[in-house]
Amino acid sequence: MQRRTNVLIAAGAALGLTMTLASCGATGSGGVTLKLVAADYGASADDSSEKYWAEVVEKFEAKNPDINVEVTVLSWSDVDAEVAKMVKAGEAPDMAQIGAYSDYAAQDKLYPADELLSIPTQGDFLSSLTSAGEVNRIQYGMPFASSTRLMFYNKDLFKAAGISKPPASWDELAADAALLKEDGVKYPFALPLGKEEAQAETMLWLLAGGDGYTDQVGSYTLDSETNIKTFNWLKDNLVDKGLVGPVAPAELNRQAAFDAFSKGEVGMLNGHPTLIAQAKKKGIDFGMVPLPGRGGAAKSTMGVADWMMAFKQNGHRDQIGAFLDFVYSKENVLAFSDRYNILPVTNSALDAMTADGKYKQLEPFMEALPSSQLPPVGNTSWAQVSADIKKQIGKAVAPGGNPAAVLTDIQNKARAAEDAE
Missing domain, CATH: 3.40.190.10 (Periplasmic binding protein-like II)
Incomplete structure (x- = not known):
């Protein structure tokens, strides 16, 4: 089946900056459709995160024809509140990439990271971010982006x-x-x-x-x-x-x-x-x-770290895990960090950036990272x-x-x- 990517602008009256990346491929083909709500890191429509996710989804679906992915990109002003509304209404997305995870973990709504990710993927996270993603020593929050100020x-x-x-x-x-x-x-x-x-x-x-x-x-x-x-x-x-x-x-x-x-x-x-x-x-x-x-x-x-989390409501654990293993590949983490000048969350990507003189402008932020404090x-x-x-x-x-x-x-x-x- 020929696959295609459609980008739609949602016209919801309550949200002025809502962008939806429709799944690549037909949802009626018998495969699973995953829904991800993600924050927008772009400064304008020209560099919206919508474009990053479109590329990731296209590559992932090409390798995983039985898994479709729909990504809704919202501004940081709205994304946390919108996900909270969805969860409260019993319509949680499969994944959310937002600012906080621990309240959902406390309500037993999230998969632990070790039930989703391969051991190499989970072990690649920076240790300080791994610990910050834990509730009662179990990791639920998977760091997606990090920075200092x-x-x-x-x-x-x-x-x-x-x-x-x-x-x-x-x-x-x-x-x-x-x-x-x-x-x-x-x-x-x-x-x-x-x-x-x-x-x-x-x-x-x-x-x-x-x-x-x-x-x-x-x-x-x-x-x-x-x-x-x-x-x-x-x-x-x-x-x-x-x-x-x-x-x-x-x-x-x-x-x-x-x-x-x-x-x-x-x-x-x-x-x-x-x-x-x-x-x-x-x-x-x-x-x-x-x-x-x-x-x-x-x-x-x-x-600062922003977080990826996976909700249990729809029961797509294996498919979510496959997608997130792909998202956290060195190639994709580097691509995101490069696109938005954000510090990477994995050791493999950080090592690659540190060795590349192209990223010298980020050195002051990297230097500030060891003594920085994350919000609670x-x-x-x-x-x-x-x-x-x-x-x-x-x-x-x-x-x-x-x-x-x-x-x-x-x-x-x-x-x-x-x-x-």
């Missing part, structure tokens, strides 16, 4: 404003932002606390301030005195002084901030490796350094807590906002979710 700054805008080097402390950062504003820069420091990735921007600042989301035993500490001081500083020294640009942090999403940086409108912002290619494409001359801490260098930065993804309450941070944290720095009250409210809900685990 650095502060990007526009060298041309710095030079025009008379700034000779990137800031090494918060005081210097605020002073530099003020100079950039005086020179007419639209976003002296872009602070994206919109729903797309507010939980990541928040964690970066909490770590730089000397604390984080949890204590040493993994219990939430969002409203610690140190964290409240961090958000008071952000509000008083950046937001209230008009140093974050014309869009309120609660309304500014990460990709919009990246787009503005690539247009030369942003002096500083926190970014991950995908911004490198986007900014270079637009001819931006930029530098990258760790986000400074309150009084100097921060003790650590944030590490192993907490089964994390998906709920993360969603609450996305909804509320922007209010902490809004006009008339009260950082202590907002952080305490998030903490109370986090504690309740934690107690319910």
Whole structure:
């Protein structure tokens, strides 16, 4: 049978950025059809993850004619919530590639990785990511992409404003932002606390301030005195002084901030490796350094992993395993990392990238990885807590906002979710 790939744009009223890659081949041929919901890593339709998955699916189906794969690609603003709706409605996809897995693992909805993957595939994951994918020492979350965060700054805008080097402390950062504003820069420091990735921007600042989301035993500490001081500083020294640009942090999403940086409108912002290619494409001359801490260098930065998981509902364990073994081949992991400038999640791909001078631009991120801290993804309450941070944290720095009250409210809900685990 002749096989073909169709790409459809779904027109659901609730989702503005929904792309569906239809299965290659007829679903009525007696084979199994797998459904995957995946996040979009592209900055535009031109480099949407839809294209990556189309290539992977076409190659996989050519080798596995009895397995069809349908991939729905959603923006990061929507993908976690959409998967949650599907699961709640009893319509879980076979696989989801999203931001959190542990709540589904706690509900016994996921296959353990060792019931899906071959031993070589599972053993190829970076050990730190394998452990982060575990609940009660069983791996359910399979890392799909990893990165760290650095502060990007526009060298041309710095030079025009008379700034000779990137800031090494918060005081210097605020002073530099003020100079950039005086020179007419639209976003002296872009602070994206919109729903797309507010939980990541928040964690970066909490770590730089000397604390984080949890204590040493993994219990939430969002409203610690140190964290409240961090958000008071952000509000008083950046937001209230008009140093974050014309869009309120609660309304500014990460990709919009990246787009503005690539247009030369942003002096500083926190970014991950995908911004490198986007900014270079637009001819931006930029530098990258760790986000400074309150009084100097921060003790650590944030590490991030996005997760692949497989739901048990449809019972396609063998077919899912075959597809994921293919997805995690060195060739495919390298292709994804290369396309989006994202750090690989497997040893084989990392070794290949480290040995290839083509990826020298990623070295600062690789260097930051060993000391980086991941969000508490192993907490089964994390998906709920993360969603609450996305909804509320922007209010902490809004006009008339009260950082202590907002952080305490998030903490109370986090504690309740934690107690319910």
